[in-house]
């Protein structure tokens with residue numbers, strides 16, 4: 001299946017296409033790689049579940065903000081977000097995930113699909129508590145075909161200071177590989193707390209994966225104006241769209257927009273991660289660029305919301321853009337249900353000024369199913385004139401109280417009326433009667449050659 005991707009150079013519209021099977025190449029295929037999904041522990045104790053991972057119940061998710069293990073300003077990835085993995089209170093903490101790479105089977109079996117495994121690994125102070133990230137390549141029957149790992153980073157490599165250090169290794173995915181099992185293992189060597197730390201883990205199949213992440217990780221990549229937006233500008237590159245980070249389940253789509261300078265051969269890729277860690281469409285790599293230019297990305301980077309399964313995935317989302325397998329930037333945004341207003345609708349039907357300065361406003365209030373709301377009093381209303389709140393008294397016409405209303409309708413059915421005139425009169429009369437309460441009374445008179 002072809003997924004066509006429209007990339008607009010600033011001055012010229014050009015079409016590229018990408019294969020859906022490119023989903024596992026040139027992007028980080030580890031789910032929840034930076035511990036940003038799920039609930040962190042305020043005191044770095046074990047958490048029972050970590051989205052995207054199978055856990056042994058010992059691993060913790062710490063926050064940088066707590067400073068309990070490492071702070072936001074200690075050495076580490078610049079895309080560190082809020083959370084990181086830590087070992088909790090057990091001797092060994094281990095989490096894993098098994099990732100299908102079957103969609104890249106042709107390239108894998110040809111023996112020419114490279115991989116890059118990387119992560120920011122470290123520990124606390126002068127202790128050797130440490131983290132190791134390992135990938136095991138398995139065939140369809142589960143037999144191991146090869147492994148690779150990064151870490152541990154011991155105290156000496158950190159100069160005895162609390163830090164995360166970027167570690168990376170590369171190789172070729174063994175032929176016949178169908179699943180990649182990724183394991184993060186954190187081991188205690190001293191004290192009661194397991195201070196091995198890890199964040200921003202990555203497994204990229206294809207070229208260019210994992211060159212350090214964070215600032216400078218994109219090499220000389222120049223990009224700007226990255227944002228989430230509800231609508232794209234009519235003319236890309238001359239007028240920027242309006243950024244937003246908050247979407248509602250009733251919004252049609254969310255767009256990722258940015259400008260980026262690309263040279264011939266560059267491969268751009270994006271991914272969208274739901275609050276539960278699931279990576280959802282549209283994810284994948286674009287075809288390599290053939291013309292160097294500044295490109296305006298957006299028209300196909302749209303996440304459907306209303307009417308799609310994503311409308312049920314409320315919470316904080318993440319989208320990332322990669323250039324040649326290296327992270328360019330991360331954006332987060334929320335999808336939430338619209339705030340409840342109680343479903344009430346107030347409609348002003350008539351304003352009577354004949355007794356000015358006393359003004360009578362005839363209004364109807366209905367609930368979400370369109371039924372009249374009764375029993376209302378002046379405390380339920382605020383009436384403003386030119387921005388100034390006015391004193392109000394409320395006489396309800398409904399069954400909930402107030403004064404019943406008596407009305408007389410005179411309907412003109414004389415020969416001077418057209419058929420449409422009479423139909424309009426009937427429609428208006430029915431609309432009025434429909435707004436009356438059960439205590440109200442109405443009389444109807446006809447007006448033609450006589451009354």
Ligand SMILES: [Ca+2]
Pocket residue numbers: 034035036079080081082083084199200
């Ligand atoms: Ca993180």
Ligand SMILES: [Ca+2]
Pocket residue numbers: 127129188189190191192193194195
């Ligand atoms: Ca320790």
